[in-house]
Amino acid sequence: MTYASRVTLLNNGSTVYENDCLKAVFYVNGQRVCIVQTLNGHIFIPSHHYGVKTIGGKGCRTEHWNPGERIDIDLTDATLYPGAEVCVEIIDKRDGKVISKDAVRA
Numbered sequence: 001m002t003y004a005s006r007v008t009l010l011n012n013g014s015t016v017y018e019n020d021c022l023k024a025v026f027y028v029n030g031q032r033v034c035i036v037q038t039l040n041g042h043i044f045i046p047s048h049h050y051g052v053k054t055i056g057g058k059g060c061r062t063e064h065w066n067p068g069e070r071i072d073i074d075l076t077d078a079t080l081y082p083g084a085e086v087c088v089e090i091i092d093k094r095d096g097k098v099i100s101k102d103a104v105r106a
Contacts, residue, residue, distance in 0.1 A: 056071075
């Protein structure tokens with residue numbers, strides 16, 4: 001068993017987002033464990049990003065996250081573990097609104 005803690009986000013809607021205007025907030029069993037302050041890979045690289053090793057995928061390579069594109073987020077190992085309820089919120093940083101939210105059991 002591995003505790004790699006990798007998450008894939010998919011823009012399965014029809015809206016094109018400016019990925020630097022978005023952040024991802026992760027919760028495990030209701031407790032906030034990590035905030036990815038930008039979903040733009042080029043801006044993420046030089047930033048301070050505690051709890052996140054890398055982000056990648058087509059959705060973070062340019063300044064837009066287009067429909068059908070994925071963003072892969074590699075959290076610090078063991079952040080996610082079997083049986084934990086994992087919730088992620090995608091938030092528009094300009095107005096603080098949650099534009100997407102999902103929860104699954106790991």
